[in-house]
Amino acid sequence: MTDWGLIFAMAILTFTPRYLPFGLAGLVTIPPLIESALNYVPVAVLSAIVIQNSLIRDGAIEFNLYNHHLIATIAALITALLSRHLLITIAVGLISYGMARFFI
Amino acid sequence: MTRKPSVAFQQGINGARDTLPLLVAAMPFAIVYGAMAISEGLSSWTALGMSVMVFAGASQFIAVTLLASSTALPIILLTVFVVNLRHMLYATSLMSKVVHLPQRLKIIMAFTLTDETYAVVSNRIHQLQRNPPHPAPGDHQLLHYYYLGSALAMYSNWVFFSAAGVLLGEQVPDMTSWGLDVAMIVAFVGIIVPALxxxxxxxxxxxxxxxxxxxxxxxxxxxxxxxxxxxxxxxxxxxxxxxxxxxxxxxxxxxxxxxxx
Incomplete structure (x- = not known):
């Protein structure tokens, strides 16, 4: 019972911030400066997520060759800069990760 | 808005198609979630129910971890809330695209808003801004079908592979240490770079x-x-x-x- 209560509460708490701006759309007007600032949201949030899950491992900065996630991320970054292709980037990232785990 | 259903359907298919790499990247993430929920002592139905009703990867991982360490419920809920605040930024940046839509569509789109669908849809918006469709000015109004195609693909993918993880978790206990989250990280790199x-x-x-x-x-x-x-x-x-x-x-x-x- 408490498990389902928790799920229900979680559902409401995740839905609210997702829905609130949609619900307010049309009722409030966003100033043009904020409107253009919001263009930066994807790059800003995703970059922060990437660093916090690659450079940071197990609650500490791990800037060394034993951080296989970081190696994969750097390989993916180089591939993305050269190819600008999502699938190729993912493939090279995963292969680099596998090789790093195997060899280092 | 009297459109042929096939046009809308085509947009939905395009949305799902452009999400494909991210679906592949989310698969291991969902499997690990299911396996971890089981190994932390959640029942199969609770683990799956969370994927169906909450549909938020990071929150689910955190909730399962905190549950296992018997953290107080208010702290778990506060954490879940704060972790998802980034979605509010996402939704705010999409406000001008949903303003004309009926309430029920807004609710479905809000419930299925994820990092992945947001990334794919904002890519699409950039694309449309760069090459405005000359003969078909309605493409902007069709954006929600594209969104829904992406979102529904993510949702079914997440629920299905969470279930697979629940089943696997009962057999392969140490799967959470395989580092499968790397797929999502490199996928995000592939999304960020072309946007720079x-x-x-x-x-x-x-x-x-x-x-x-x-x-x-x-x-x-x-x-x-x-x-x-x-x-x-x-x-x-x-x-x-x-x-x-x-x-x-x-x-x-x-x-x-x-x-x-």
Whole structure:
């Protein structure tokens, strides 16, 4: 019972911030400066997520060759800069990760 | 809006198709979630119910971890709430695209808003801004079908592979240590890089990354939100400065589009 209560509460708490701006759309007007600032949201949030899950491992900065996630991320970054292709980037990232785990 | 259903359907298919790489990247993530929920002592139905009703990867991982360490419920709920605040930024940036839609569509779109669908849809918006569709001006109004195609693909993928993880978790106990989350990280890299179209976007990405490295130990991923906000401010400040310095005469937004072609 408490498990389902928790799920229900979680559902409401995740839905609210997702829905609130949609619900307010049309009722409030966003100033043009904020409107253009919001263009930066994807790059800003995703970059922060990437660093916090690659450079940071197990609650500490791990800037060394034993951080296989970081190696994969750097390989993916180089591939993305050269190819600008999502699938190729993912493939090279995963292969680099596998090789790093195997060899280092 | 009297459109042939096939046009809408085609947009939905396009949305799902463009999400395909991210679906593949999310699969191991969902499997690990299911396996971890089982190994932390959740029942199969609770683990699956969370995927069906909450549909938020990061929150689900955190909830399962905190449940296992018997953290107090209010703390779990507060964490879940704060972790998902980034979705509010996403939704705010999409406000102008949903303003004309009926309430029930807004609810479905809000419930299925994820990092992945947001990334794919904002890519699509950039694309439409760069190459405005000449004969079909309705493409902007069809954006929600594209969104829904992407979102429903993500949702069914997440629920299905969570279930697979629940089943596997009962057999392979140490799957959570395989480091499968790497797929999602490299996928995000592949999304960010093509979006770095000028100096201010590069500055934004670098600021976000450096800030995130210094704030990672802030509680409840508040460091993530803080870094994103600082980076957004840096990006828009540089954009405003460049605009006033480089082209004092160009004030309309079309000038940007022309320099791109």
């Amino acid at each position: 179209k000028n100096h201010s976007y590069w500055a934004c990405a670098i600021t976000a990354g450096s800030c995130a490295a210094f704030t990672f130990d802030w509680p409840n991923q508040t460091g993530l939100l803080f870094s994103a906000l600082v980076a957004i401010i840096v990006g828009i400040t540089l954009e405003t400065l460049f605009k006033t310095q480089d082209s004092p005469m160009k004030t309309d937004s079309n000038s940007f589009r022309e320099t791109q072609g």
